[in-house]
Amino acid sequence: MRPAWCRPRRRRRHRGSRNGGAHNRAAPGSSARRAPGKHPRVGWATRSYLVHVRQYARRLRSKLHAEIASLPEHSAWHTPRMPLNAVQVADAFGLGSVLEDRPLANGDRPAVTRVVSTTNGRWVVKHDRLGSAGRLDLSTWQRGKAWTVHRLESAAAAAGIPMAQPVQPPEPSVGFWYAPPDSDGELARVTEWVEGRDLREARVPDEELATWLGGVLARIAQLDVAVDEDADASSVFPLDEWRGWVREAESKADPALARAAHAVLGVVEDSADLVAEALRNRPALTMTHGDAAPANILATPSGLVLIDWESATADVAWWDAASNAVRLAAPDERSIAGGDPRIIRALIGSYRDAGGPAGPADATAFGGLLIGHLSFTAWCLWVALGHRDESAEQVAFCTRSLFDSAEHLPRILRELDDWARLLA
Structure with missing residues (x-):
């Protein structure tokens, strides 16, 4: 049984007030007001009960704030700071x-x-x-x-x-x-700051650019830098994981996302044997720039400059050279399909002449290219599926990139043998 102080008293129905029949509420248009803080349907006992509840809530809130204030700075309760300005x-x-x-x-x-x-x-x-x-x-x-x-x-x-x-x-x-x-x-x-424009805007003769980049890649491969095996860029995801992601994409209310995931899965399945062979016969790893794309090469008054080294990774230098040759030869930055053979020959020739470590001149030379594209596409698929805490802007970018991969990767896979003939 509840204590007496919180038992509501039985209410009587009154036809009028004690002052002679007027209703116990203000008449329409009257200027009368209820006493502040009182509700016409809440009795004194209920109000007393609510007062006790509010007092308990205030004590609990004060105690909780004191405990949060005592937590260490790295606690999850700690309010994140704004980025350095x-x-x-x-x-x-x-x-x-x-x-x-x-x-x-x-x-x-x-x-x-x-x-x-x-x-x-x-x-x-x-x-x-x-x-x-x-x-x-x-x-x-x-x-x-x-x-x-x-x-x-x-x-x-x-x-x-x-x-x-x-x-x-x-x-x-x-x-x-x-x-x-x-x-x-x-x-x-x-x-x-380096004054110049990247190669998405600046025009540099294709073969001149290819010759320059081949020499730079060879010089980077020959630097005396310890290889960080943990930074190996050639890891691959098992087919079962890809199939699980496709099933998850199918469960989303977005048919386009499911179709793109299916198309990429087809490339993963078709390239599995080639990637496995490339990894079995993989040459020694070196440290590479990791992203020598046109967006990271500046044309300056004093010559070409390579920027944005944050993607540096352990890779096969020969794979890196072959990958960059095809990317540079592509007419469209979104796709490396349909590359210009002259650019591929110029870059690979310059790379060899500068002493860059070479490997087999066959389709396995593009093992790193396939692995890189599939790894990037996997990340884009994770983000599109909501597996990463990313901004809406980043999710939109990854979704677009996933659709691009679904369109272009099948053609890239078909052209590997043609590219391999240009490496000899």
């Missing part, structure tokens, strides 16, 4: 006073890079963070990757390879990334 980055790296800060366009990809002008010059600032809300384990992988990039980028700069020069960050750092301890995992890195 331009002034903070400039102060930390000693770049001078900020004059201008604007985003750097990156085609149809979400921009994570800014151009910052200061009293000491012009700089490219990139932002990232260690881990994510649901995947704190990613920070370990990111740290290893950052130091791998640092070793290769430092060696390339020391060897005089034409590139944008990274700025050494203050401590604490992770590779070339500044990682202040009070920034909740936010990172920033700075590179000197």
